[in-house]
Amino acid sequence: MASGIVAYSSPFVPAEWIAAHRLTPLRLTPGPSVVAAGAGICPFAHDFLQASQVPGVADGVIFTTTCDQMRRFAEQARASLPTFLMNVPATWQTTEAVGLYVAELRRMSEFLITLGGHAPTAEELRQTMEAFDKIRRNGSFESRAQWEKDRGGAAGDTLPMNLASSEKGFIRIALVGGPLRKQDAWIAEHLQHAGATIVLDATETGERTLPAPFDEARVRTDPLAELARAYFLTIPDAFRRPDSLLHDYLSREVQARRIRGILLIRCVWCDQWHAQVARIKDSLGVPVVEIDLGQDDHDTPRIKTRIDSLLDMVR
């Protein structure tokens, strides 16, 4: 039996909210699964489901509607584990959408309480948010990952890509796209061996999906509203409508970090990220190569060739 661990994958699930309920948030990065996903099925969503169902990993699991298949996998998860499906609106520019996100956080609270959680007071939430925010402000992206790992106490929640410091003579590359699994860590190693350095990890499991720093005054007056603002109104993603936050973010970061090439990584069958490729190519002015990750490693040589071709384009 896990001890109050709540697994999730989407960056739109605030870890602070789970922690404030005195439960342990576990942003679960799945590893290889022995069960085949099948044609048309997202390998990440499939493997996340499998990983969350391993006995002892989690007491409950949270899925979100940010991806069609994640939404549908929540149905399967219910059969064996307490499951919460959070409606994260695709729209974000209206008060109704923000209101729905906050309402869903409240509904999540009821779910967390059924798992043994404790309804936090405003003061408890404020303290939790400040603790998380302090780590994010003082530390690097990696320290946040380490923090989550320490808090999680279970295997599987480290973020696979370690940002290399900018090394002279190495080609400055951005990773952009959907979530990565443990077995995808070889991509970073291959890039490094091939003479590149990752200066931006804008995958779903990377720094792109960090919430904005909290505003201290707003945390004091209405911590839940501030939590919603920092997550819902600032995290750029391909599923949002419109998706202007994502393109503004990429445009800003690519320029600021002097990025020379983009490796767009998506799971095979992922329409949301696949549809972004042509636009990113058109708008950012740097070479972009897309790779699609399947469930097994048969495609590794093909993917390596594509990565090498990106570096050839940039050199």
Add this chain to the structure above:
Amino acid sequence: MNEPPAQISLEQWHHRYTSLRAAGFHEAPYGGPLERHFTAGDYRLAQLRFDNSAAALRLWNFLLTETERLFAAQRAGKKIIGTMKDLGTVPIMAYALPDTIAFYPDGTWWIPCIMRQSTRDLAIADSLGIDESFCPVRAMLGAFETHQHFPPPDLLICSVGATCDDFSAIAQRLASRGLAILWWEIPARRTPEPTEEAIALPGGFLAGGRQVDFVQAELQRVSAALAKTVGHEVTDARLAEGITAANRIRDMLRQLRNLVFTAPRCPLPALEMLIAEMLAIHYCSDRQQTQEVLGELLAEVLRRIAVSAGTLPADAVRVFWVNPVADLQAMNLLEECGGRLCGTEFMFCHALDPIPTDVAPMEALARMALADPMIGPSADRAKRIMHDVRQFGAEAVLISRIPGASHCALEGSAIRAIIQRESNVPVVEIEVPPLNEGVRASLRTRLEALVETVRRRRTS
């Protein structure tokens, strides 16, 4: 003018049309011989088999003249509203307003089939990075670039949230081309919480009161945008009138479905039934004509049932069809293999169920929008399918996967598992591309196997 019911080819329709004309057959303004659509580029018609009734001819002419009717309406000063994905809700609001027509650009997903990929729509989608790994609805991208299939709408509205990823991604690609889109949110339907009111939706699903309130607020935003575009307020009185008109059409379709799916001999073929059901979504851009077209079909079906006439053998295997097909010819193929349509769930049963009239009109529309089978759990959808399978006495279920659609891979197997757990009805899953020639042999084999399975069960 009445001949025994039969399915005939496009060429045979030429002769049939001549004899109908000679007999003094009266046509609607969009009437004419079917082959003119072939000449204009609808090349798939040459491979289809059609019902031979005058009512069916009117149905086809109504469908195949939508493009020219839309352009004519815009020239006449009417406002054209492009509404995407919600399949049935927003058009009721639009048609409630004077001089306003709503249509679904999504409908272009049939263009690659109907025009046998003779247009550039898919090539344009490819060039925009939306390749064949996406649902055939990607043809919509090409259609917006060429303006050949519909005029540029005065307002473009799209529901997002609990929708398939491919559609959402394609619509966003449209927006990136400079088209202004009003996005409105449809949340994933969930079981009502103990702390909120459980609202019964059309068709029998349940939703939480807070979700109904949310969708109602979203539809108010849509309503404000419509009013701004059209210059008329979407009042409760207008909406109520629009709902009454929608319910009249839904009632006709309910009668048609009941008659066709339960008659001892099939009085109207699968292809025409598919087209007829599609009219419910946006009235094929003309609400009044939809009513008249359905009226004629109903009369024809009643006439045939009265004389025990049908288009198929009496022992045809009764098949319930799940999801629409990208290639219309698949409906013919079912019948060629010995099947007949006996129930459908083409992803828009919420556009067929009666809209409540005992609540405020906007709330009624919110309830209807939340009854969309695609926004809730697959188990809900499977339950609904099982109910209809029993009601219509279907002997088999055919789940037709849409190539590239994000929902099909998981949903099909989930629905199949539930149906097999709750009944002994055989289920088969197929995938139909926009032109099925490449997979026709395997499709035929699977459909024949399904029919044989049912026939063996009948005798054992």
